[in-house]
Amino acid sequence: MTEVSLLTLFFTFFKIGLFTFGGGYAMLPFIQQEVMQNNWLEEATFVNFVGISESSPGPFAINIATFIGMEKGGWLGSALATLGVVLPSFIVILIVAQFYLKFKESRIVSGVMSGLKPAAVGLIAAAVITMVIEVLFPAGFSWNLFAGAQIYVSLAIFALGLWLLLKMKKHPIFIICVSAVLGIAAGYIFGL
Amino acid sequence: MKNKDRLLPLFLTFLKIGAFTFGGGYAMIPLIQKEVTENRKWLSDEDILNIVAIAESTPGPIAINSATFVGYMTCGVMGSVAATLGVVLPAFIFIALISLLLQNIMDIQAVQYAFMGIRAGVLALVVKALISMYKQCPKNPVAYVIAGLAFAVSLLTDISILYVIIGCAVLGLVTSMVMKKKEAEAK
Secondary structure (H helix, E strand, C coil): CCCCHHHHHHHHHHHHHHHCCCCCHHHHHHHHHHHHHCCCCCCCHHHHHHHHHCCCCHHHHHHHHHHHHHHHHHHHCCCCCCCHHHHHHHHHHHHHHHHHHHHHHHHHHHHHHHHHHHHHHHHHHHHHHHHHHHHHHCCCHEEEEEEECCHHHHHHHHHHHHHHHHHCCCCCCHHHHHHHHHHHHHHHHHCC | CCCCHHHHHHHHHHHHHHCCCHHCCHHHHHHHHHHHHHCCCCCCCCHHHHHHHHHHHHCCCCHHHHHHHHHHHHHHHHHHHHHHHHHHHHHEEEEEEEHHHHHHHHCCCHHHHHHHHHHHHHHHHHHHHHHHHHHHHHCCCCHHHHHHHHHHHHHCCCCCCCHHHHHHHHHHHHHHHHHHHHHHHHH
């Protein structure tokens, strides 16, 4: 994994904070690309962390910035990454607050948003597909994987998670806890 | 700007909101509304609606945008610092401690199995997030084309997402301007 300077951490998260619209989840594809293309973390570590973030208090963006900052630069790194992701919001809101009624009714703003909302959906869809491939085929695609138990365990947990979330309306924390317990049980039973 | 005595309560209110909401910005909005309009009576319900509308169309996390905005309207720039710091601090401390802990326990076999399960569970969570983003998105041919383009470019090429975002913003702006013009001409 590559070393990352404190300054790079700060500016990467500043850029992500400045250019993502639509909340923390919209940052997921952007963070994923920065982290993967620059080889900051393993994909599995990144996905692990999305799980922890879903079951921790606070905004997703802050959780993930703090985590990546800590992994790459200790306490100072996590403080700088978090500051980086917060600062653009903070500055932009202070500016917009001066004329927010005009901003709300602006045609330019609604025009830009009519492009950004569908963009976020497309980008997240691509990020989800990348994550599904990484989780099901951690070492790259190979037919041999279908002979082992791991892929079926993962698919079963994925399907159960979807059912619990969408049909049973369970909380994400519940999904994470159930997945962890099933992972431990399946791991020992099948000796993965 | 307004009352300096509100700084500490503002910080503590957002500290509480930051510590007790799971699942990010949208989950915080009902809490912010309850605390700020019902309990403290700092702002009106209409203020909150405006704040949410702005928070959605400015860059960055909804939670940070809303906290900064509420802080500013309640107590000026110092208020926005107090509210933002309050909402960030619990997440920051909690996650920093968890990451330190993880670095020490990741070698344990059971922990590795647990994360193998968690990674599969996370897929369900991101699919759910995708569905809710889709529901909030405008449904018209232009939107479908933009979503499709963003999807294809980000999945098939190494082009930075930064450019995809800028491109889609320009595309949205241009198509909405053209459609407004056509509407005006039709009249």
